[in-house]
Amino acid sequence: MIKQHYQSIVIQTVCSLLIPFIQLFALYVIIHGHYGPGGGFQGGVLLAVSIILQRLYLGSKISYRKFSPKMALAFGAIGMLIFGFAGVVPLAFGGAFLDYENLPIFWVHGAELRALGILIVEIGIGLAVFGTLVLIFDSLVGERW
Amino acid sequence: MIWQVDFWLLVILIITALVALSVHDLLAAVVALAAYSFFVALLFSQAGAIDVAFVEATLGAGISGVLFIVVLLLTRRRSED
Known part of the structure; x- marks a missing residue:
């Protein structure tokens, strides 16, 4: 459907300037998630959204070379695995499911370990949502990978 | 909670929902739907639920508008009913 470059220098410049800032803000939202909103x-x-914006203005031919849908699938699977391991590993160390206090990180204790567990789970959720939404967009567009 | 702000946000919300339902041009309906979810986000943040407002602003006004437009490019632009 969208194979070519979008033929406008304004849109290309603005999008290529905007994408790194969107990604930086996304990382801030993920890392800062347990202190504030987000x-x-x-x-x-x-x-x-940053990857979909790149797909829209670069066209699928170049954009698939920069970030292929298989990579999106891998990111989604890795995020889901991180979430699953953060849930299951405390079971093996004598806690309940998703009981971050029993994660096997031995140099952190107590409330700090619980905050670290929340951060690990947030990173997993972020990667899973990222991969899944990019995959939804790609399969909706229906190009060949 | 300032009730005047709430009241006018709710009025604009209902107007955008009616516009999204009644317009025949589907692209205009998608834009009205994005405006609707942006006003829902404003209403949520006015009620103090910042987290829900953030989800609504990113998902409702951002992603779902793009997905609807992509689906619209695969079909016709005008509705027939």
């Missing part, structure tokens, strides 16, 4: 889901959506 979190893994919103940050993942913002990351997916």
Whole structure:
């Protein structure tokens, strides 16, 4: 459907300037998620928006070479795995499911370990949402990978 | 909570929803739907639910508008009913 460059120098310049800032803001939202508003889901959506913007203005031919849908699939699977391991690993160390206090990170204790566990889960959720939304867009457009 | 702000946000919200339902040009309906979810986000943040407002602004006004427009490019632009 969208194969070529978008033929406008204004749109190309503005999009290529905007994408790194969207990604930086997305990382800020993910990392800062347990202190303020935001979190893994919103940050993942913002990351997916940056990739979708690149797909829209570069066209699928170049954009698939920069970030292929297989990479999006891998990111989604890795995020889901991170979430699953953060849930299951405390079970093996004597806690409940998603009980971050029993994560096997031995040099951090107590409340700090719980905050670190929340951060790990947020990163997992962010990667999973990012990969899934980019994949939804790609399969909706229906180009060949 | 300032009730005047709430009231006018709710009025604009209902107007954008009616516009999105009644217009025949589907691209205009998508734009009205994005405006609707942006006003929902404003209403949420006015009610103090910043997190939900953030989700609504990114998902409702950002991603779903793009997905609807992509679907619109695959079909016709005008509705027939």
